[in-house]
Amino acid sequence: MLTGYIDGLGLVFQLGTLLAIAGGTFLGIIMGVLPGLTSAMAIALLLPVTFGMPPVMGIGMLLGTLCGAGASGSIPAILLNIPGTPSSVATTFDGFPMAQKGEAGRALGLAIVASFFGGVASMVVLSLLAPPIAEFALRFGAAEYFSLSIFGLVIIASVAGKSLLKGLIAGLIGFFCSTIGTDPIAGVDRFTFGQLSLLTGINLLPALIGLFAVSQVLKDAFEYDPSNKLQNSPHKVDIARPRFIETLRNWRALLVGIVSGSVVGPVPGAGGSIASLVAYDQARRFSKTPEKFGKGHGAGIVSVESANNALLGGALIPTLALGIPGEAATAVLLGGLMIQGVTPGPMLFESQSGIIYGIFLAYLVANFFMLIIMCLGIKLFVRVLLVPRKQLISAIIVFCFIGVYGVDGDVFNLYIMLAFGLLGYFLNRYGFGTAPVILGLILGPIAESNLRRGLQTFGGDWTPFFTRPISVTFLVIACGLLALTLWQNYRTRQQDAAPDAA
């Protein structure tokens, strides 16, 4: 093992390889900042460039892209309340309120350092525990996925605003929208109205950009008032610096984020999108001051961002150990690995070639580059807020168009984006919230298709959902959390009511 790392060191610490990793990280950061342009897209664009490179160099470049994009998604989420990917949705909960208080620099500083720790920790987990974790992920069948999605749906209660009922409605709207398209089991078209683009359902990205970015722009346009020179509260550029000590002081949230990212991240297909939301939910539960969450609390940002980069390492586990990519970005990465002649699987970890250690080290180096580039850029990012509102509104819409059109080249998705923008605007305005809609869109299909797939597999029998050990564990935890939330809600309402009466 030690010799493996020494061989790996030799592969990574070459000028060309380091430059490739740095370049990949830089491109990833740029792509991650732009809403809609995903790390999958960035990696696909880089693929042809890596063909001619030696394996560790090419793969290092792609890993750098993954790492950079994972971290920089926090920038628009914090500054403009616009998450570029589903996994940075939770960053907006505390990041944007903190930015509105004029502390955008502090929020970014926390996010960068938390991302770094999350990434490094997940690399350690990846290198030590990848094969057993991958085996565990294989035990997820239809019943387990169904129960996991039910567990995830309980988070709606946590991300809902004041009214639990309205949050639930928002989640159900997302769930309903997810049933549009070809039915996943029987192959029947549902609510497609003859639209070819709807055959595969509503794409997550246009919906996400609509719900968050477009709805925010509509709100800004509504509230645009030239007499108020500082639309944002005064923002201090000088406080923008990486926050190592403050991040470590939130060690509880950091730990929760890393564990959630590493445990939920490896579950193929479901983990990536919900790991950061799970982390936020858990960090709030473990916190001594849960009432501060959602109002610009540092622990909220730390938990989400550390989970966000930890899940990248998590997602690499099944990709490298089994050759099963969890989502689009790792799927493209897998293509890159195979073109390089590196076949993922258990043998990769046992082989003496040093390539696997080179990959670990390259990922570690990518995290350092990410930290350095983001720290250098942090003062620049904050200046986005100095752009006058009217120009910023136009620019955001322009970037949303690029994000949606660039990935699919389908104008229909721009209409989807606008429709969700309008929906999101009203949902926000009338207290429903938009985050539950995204949860419904992501988890809805997992719940429905796996319930029906399970019934198909078990020959119409419902009992395995309640008798398989992992499945029943998730269901019990979900019920417990739901009961806890309802009780806490009841308590806070009583506490709120008491001073009002007095």
Added chain:
Amino acid sequence: MAKDIGKPIFDLFLVVASAIGFYMATTLPAVSMAGGLSPASFPKLISGLIFVCAVPCLIRDSYEWLAARRVREGVTALNATAPKKGILQWLTIVALIIVYINSFERLGYIASTAIFCFLNVVCLVITSGEFQKLSNSRKLRNLAAYTVFAFTLSLVIYYVFTELFNIPLPD
């Protein structure tokens, strides 16, 4: 805007939309499958749940709105102008986005984007009343600045994306 008439109207919209959704779900082809769940089961269940949740919201919000109206009947006239301006700004930007989507492939990226950016900024300053307060020479100078902004943004983005990142955009 705490007690906004839009609130009960949006609830009503949800009630009606979920009812329509439920009706449409019943028209889906019934494929009987193992366990008794057909493609229509989930859409029916979810639209039904939305309906059940939205009705109490509608009742509560309508009640609150009526109560608030009784209290603030005299006061609201004063604040009426500010939201009206906001609605105009809001409608303009929605209309401009629709125009932008329609012209995106027809006019090509550079032209459609530049036109959108220019019109968006101009419409915002005009509808918000900011523009009318300026002197004539300032008006011209600002218009020139908006034009430069619009063209620079669309040109820079176009070349960065098509040449540097290899992401094709409509010509």
Added chain:
Amino acid sequence: MKKLALSLSVATAMMASAGAFAEYPEQNIDMIVPFSAGGGNDTFVRALQPLLEEKLDTNLVIRNISGGGGAVGLTRAQASDSDGYTLAAASNALLTLEALGNVDFTYEDFDFVAKILEEPYVIAVGEDSEYADLDAMVEAAKEGTSVQVGVSGVGSSAHIAAVAFADTAEVDFNFIPYPGGSETISAAMGGHVDAVVLGGAELRSALESGRLKALGMSYAERSESLPDVPTFQEEGYNLSLTVWRGIAGPDGLPEEAKEAWVNAIKEIVDEGSFEETASNLGLDIVPLYGDELEAFIAESAEVMKDSAGDLAAK
């Protein structure tokens, strides 16, 4: 990045001294990939992109127009001008979409330029499976056991191929559709389904690591990439099918454009510069052009249509 690639390709093109082309191409060529960046179709085109750019001496602009399982992009490609400057990455999806009746076009609305790559459909089972060969699996299904066969996507070409196999063997399998290839493979590895039907490339790493074992594959003859796997025909099931990937354009492409493309692809195949990439991806280079290609497409379309009809009837 692109500049670098461009100058490299220009330099190599000059060295290759293969400049005796007709006027085509005079401008950049749009290549529509009807799937999002990173899919199997996309990887194949992007892997070929630098080689094709060098041979054709122009830029290939890859446009990912995804949606509707390929329907949106292919419809767009079919409706574009047939001047040879808009082509599409074509695959079995083109035929399955038609067979399932989701689109307005038929395969006759396309002009097929070349088929480049092939992979077989493979039936594979978990490493501890009770089924040692195809016969055992078919026997079990005949005796009334519910044999669960995972496929990637309802109505996908793998799904249709699986139905075609079941028809040939005259049995009923319990088909379990998964959203994609990786979910299907992990279900088989975890023992949640008895068998899977997937393209050989997707299964490659799972087969190499021994986590899954292949019972049979759909080529007419054994393949170099999977030498130990018997064909369906060897096992007594009269069915041969392939997953193919190639280039197509709207009907009525100019002859000189087709010729330029065929020449470019022939050169790439002869040089062997693409061989290693293809075999790393688990694909076989089996080029086909002209009349033979047309006959091949017509034949595949027929098989797809028959099996898709059965799929819809179930």
